[in-house]
Amino acid sequence: EVTGLDVRFDQDRMTISFASLRYSFLSLSDVTVQGHFEVANGDVTFVADRIAPNSLATSIIPDFVNQTLDQQLGQWYVESLRIEPGQLVVQVRPK
Numbered sequence: 360e361v362t363g364l365d366v367r368f369d370q371d372r373m374t375i376s377f378a379s380l381r382y383s384f385l386s387l388s389d390v391t392v393q394g395h396f397e398v399a400n401g402d403v404t405f406v407a408d409r410i411a412p413n414s415l416a417t418s419i420i421p422d423f424v425n426q427t428l429d430q431q432l433g434q435w436y437v438e439s440l441r442i443e444p445g446q447l448v449v450q451v452r453p454k
Contacts, residue, residue: 362380402437403449437451
């Protein structure tokens with residue numbers, strides 16, 4: 360369960376923040392993850408530049424973002440990715 364989720368795309372980066380997250384025994388609050396995307400060999404990777412608060416639990420959030428990217432884009436060869444104000448723009452072709 361996530362409350363207060365906000366995802367922003369601006370200045371060549373993505374910022375994810377949420378007021379609270381509860382998953383199984385894990386409970387986090389007031390988290391912000393800011394990072395950028397890298398495209399290599401047709402795959403996209405989210406790289407976290409800043410995680411606050413920084414802990415073992417919050418350090419796995421980029422892995423969840425990358426799993427989601429793989430689920431959405433895994434069947435495509437990503438040719439390019441750019442961030443425009445308020446949106447992520449991805450150019451793809453079939454693998």
